[in-house]
Amino acid sequence: MDVLELARWQFGITTVYHFLMVPLTIGLSVLVAxxxxxxxxxxxxxxLKMTKFWGKLLLVNFAMGVVTGIVQxxxxxxxxxxxxxxVGDVFGAPLAMEGLVAxxxxxxxxxxxxxGWDRLPKKVHLACAWAFSLATAASAYFILAANSWMQHPVGVEFVxxxxxxxxxxxVLTNNTALAAIPHTLAGAFSVAAAFLVGVAGWHLWRKRGASDEHREVWRSSLRLGGWVGVVAFAVLxxxxxxxxxxxxxxxxxKMASxxxxxxxxxxxxFSIIAIGDVRGANCEDVKTFTVPALxxxxxxxxxxxxxxxxxxLVGEYQAKYGSTYPDDPALGELAGQPIDxxxxxxxxxxxxxxxxxxxxxxxxxxxLALWLTRRGRIPAGRWFPLMALGGIATPFIGNSAGWIFTEMGRQPFVVAPNPTGVEGMWMFTAQAVSKLTVGEVVTSLTTLTVLYLVLGVVELYLMRKYVRGGVDAVMPPAPSSSKEDSDDEALSFAY
Incomplete structure (x- = not known):
C-alpha cells in the first residue's frame, strides 16, 4: 500500500469507529430528556428509573464518543x-461553531x-437535560454542514x-446539508430505538416468570423504542x-455506482440485487433483478x-475535470497519470x-417487538431476547454502510465539484494527503487501531456491567443528612 491508501484506511477506521458512538449519543440523549x-x-x-438507567448508559457512550471525536x-x-x-477558510467557521457547542x-x-440531581430545582435540572441533548444535535448540524460542503461546495470564491x-x-443552508441533517438524525434515533428495544426486551424476558418491581420500566422502554424506531425509519x-x-x-x-x-x-x-462481479465498469458479467423505471x-x-x-459519465468527467492528474510533484507517482x-x-x-x-x-x-408485547404479553421463547439483542446491531451496520457509501461514492474527489458552482472548485483525494512516509502512516494507523480496540473492549465491558445491573445498579441510595453521603450519591450516578 502507498501513503494515500494507508491514509484513507486510517481515516476510514477512525471515522466509522467514532460514528458508532455518535448516533447512540444523539438519539439517546433526546430520549432520556x-x-x-x-x-x-x-x-x-x-x-425516574428509566431516566437514571438509560442516562447511565448514555454517559458511558458519551465519554467514548468525546475521546474518539478528538482524534478526528x-x-x-x-x-x-x-x-x-x-479548505481551511471554509471549514474553520462550522468546525469552530461545533467546538463551541460541543x-x-x-x-x-x-x-x-x-x-445537579437533588441540588437544582426539578425544572431547572430538566432544562439542563434538554440543553445538552439539543446541543448534541446542533453539534452534529455543524459537522454535517462541513461534510456537505465537501459533497456540494457553495458559498465560496477563489482567492x-x-x-x-x-x-x-x-454553507449552513446548503441543500445537501438540509437533506443530510434530518436523515442523519433519523438514523441516530433508529440506533437509540434499537438499543432500547434490545436491552429492555432482554430484561423483560429474563424476569418474565417472577414478580419484578421494575417490569414497567422495561415494558415502557421497549415500547418507546419500538415506536421511535418505526417513525425514524419512515423519516429515513x-x-x-x-x-x-x-x-x-x-x-x-455516485448514483450510477x-x-x-x-x-x-x-x-x-432500480437494481434490487446483482449476481456476478460488479467491479467492472462495463457490467458484462452481471445479472440484476430490477424494478422497471423505479x-x-x-x-x-x-x-x-x-x-x-x-x-x-467517465467521458463527461474527463472532459470537465481532465483525463490525467496535474503534473504536480506533490502527487508523486500519480502526477500525470490517468484519473480513474x-x-x-x-x-x-x-x-x-x-x-x-x-x-x-x-x-x-x-x-414485531411492539406486536409481541401488546396487552401485557411477554414472549416465552428464547428467540425473543436473541432477536431483540441482535437487533441492536442492525441500525449501527446500516448507518456505517451509509457513511461508507457516501464517502466512497464521490471518489476520486475529496471535494466533489459542484456542477453549477465555482469553476475549478474541486480537489482530488490524491492531492489532499500529507507528505508522509509509509512507515509513519503505518505507525499511526497501527497505534490508533490498537487503541480503539482497547477502548471498544472498555466500552463493551462498562455497557455490559450496567445493562446487567439493571435499575438497581443506577438508582442512588436512600437520602442521607450527611454532606459526604450526598456527594457520594451524585458521584455514584456519574460514574
Whole structure:
C-alpha cells in the first residue's frame, strides 16, 4: 500500500469507529430528556428509573464518543494537511461553531445534569437535560454542514487559488446539508430505538416468570423504542428519497455506482440485487433483478427520466475535470497519470443495499417487538431476547454502510465539484494527503487501531456491567443528612 491508501484506511477506521458512538449519543440523549420530562410532569417513579438507567448508559457512550471525536480533529493535521490548507477558510467557521457547542454548551449542561440531581430545582435540572441533548444535535448540524460542503461546495470564491468563504449562510443552508441533517438524525434515533428495544426486551424476558418491581420500566422502554424506531425509519425513507434526487443532480457518478448502472438507460430500472462481479465498469458479467423505471422516479420523480451510466459519465468527467492528474510533484507517482473516475463499485453498490436492508430489518424488529408485547404479553421463547439483542446491531451496520457509501461514492474527489458552482472548485483525494512516509502512516494507523480496540473492549465491558445491573445498579441510595453521603450519591450516578 502507498501513503494515500494507508491514509484513507486510517481515516476510514477512525471515522466509522467514532460514528458508532455518535448516533447512540444523539438519539439517546433526546430520549432520556423525554423520559425525565415525563417524570417531572407525572411524578411516576417508573419514569425516574428509566431516566437514571438509560442516562447511565448514555454517559458511558458519551465519554467514548468525546475521546474518539478528538482524534478526528487531529486527522486533518496528521494525514490530510494539504486538504486542510485548501479548505481551511471554509471549514474553520462550522468546525469552530461545533467546538463551541460541543465543548461549552453541551459539556457545561451535561455536567450540571450529572451533578445537579437533588441540588437544582426539578425544572431547572430538566432544562439542563434538554440543553445538552439539543446541543448534541446542533453539534452534529455543524459537522454535517462541513461534510456537505465537501459533497456540494457553495458559498465560496477563489482567492489566490484557494476557496474563500463569502457566505456562511450559504454553507449552513446548503441543500445537501438540509437533506443530510434530518436523515442523519433519523438514523441516530433508529440506533437509540434499537438499543432500547434490545436491552429492555432482554430484561423483560429474563424476569418474565417472577414478580419484578421494575417490569414497567422495561415494558415502557421497549415500547418507546419500538415506536421511535418505526417513525425514524419512515423519516429515513422520506429524507433518503430527497437525497437521491440531489445525488442525481450533484453527483451522477455516485448514483450510477450505487446501482452498478454501467450504461445509460431511459427509463432507468432500480437494481434490487446483482449476481456476478460488479467491479467492472462495463457490467458484462452481471445479472440484476430490477424494478422497471423505479430509478428514474427516484432520480427525478417521474418514470421516464434518463439516468446516465458509468461508462458514459467517465467521458463527461474527463472532459470537465481532465483525463490525467496535474503534473504536480506533490502527487508523486500519480502526477500525470490517468484519473480513474469510477468509485469502488462493489463498495458503493452493496453499501447502498446494506444501508437500506439493515435499516428495514431494524424497523421490522421494532414492529414485531411492539406486536409481541401488546396487552401485557411477554414472549416465552428464547428467540425473543436473541432477536431483540441482535437487533441492536442492525441500525449501527446500516448507518456505517451509509457513511461508507457516501464517502466512497464521490471518489476520486475529496471535494466533489459542484456542477453549477465555482469553476475549478474541486480537489482530488490524491492531492489532499500529507507528505508522509509509509512507515509513519503505518505507525499511526497501527497505534490508533490498537487503541480503539482497547477502548471498544472498555466500552463493551462498562455497557455490559450496567445493562446487567439493571435499575438497581443506577438508582442512588436512600437520602442521607450527611454532606459526604450526598456527594457520594451524585458521584455514584456519574460514574
Amino acid at each position: 423525554a423520559m425525565q420530562t415525563a417524570w417531572v410532569r407525572t411524578g411516576k417513579l417508573r419514569h 480533529e487531529f486527522q486533518f493535521g496528521m494525514s490530510w494537511s494539504a486538504y486542510s490548507r485548501f 465543548f461549552f454548551v453541551e459539556s457545561t449542561f451535561l455536567g450540571l445534569w450529572i451533578f 489566490d487559488g484557494k476557496p474563500t468563504m463569502n457566505s456562511i449562510g450559504a 425513507a422520506i429524507t433518503g428519497d430527497t437525497q437521491g434526487k440531489l445525488m442525481f443532480e450533484q453527483q451522477p457518478m 450505487a446501482e452498478a448502472l454501467c450504461h445509460t438507460e431511459k427509463p432507468a430500472s 430509478l428514474s422516479f427516484l432520480a427525478h420523480n417521474d418514470f421516464s427520466t434518463e439516468v446516465k451510466g458509468v461508462e458514459n 473516475y469510477v468509485p469502488n463499485l462493489p463498495v458503493t453498490y452493496w453499501g447502498f443495499r446494506v444501508m437500506i436492508g439493515f435499516g428495514a430489518i431494524s424497523a421490522g424488529i421494532g414492529v
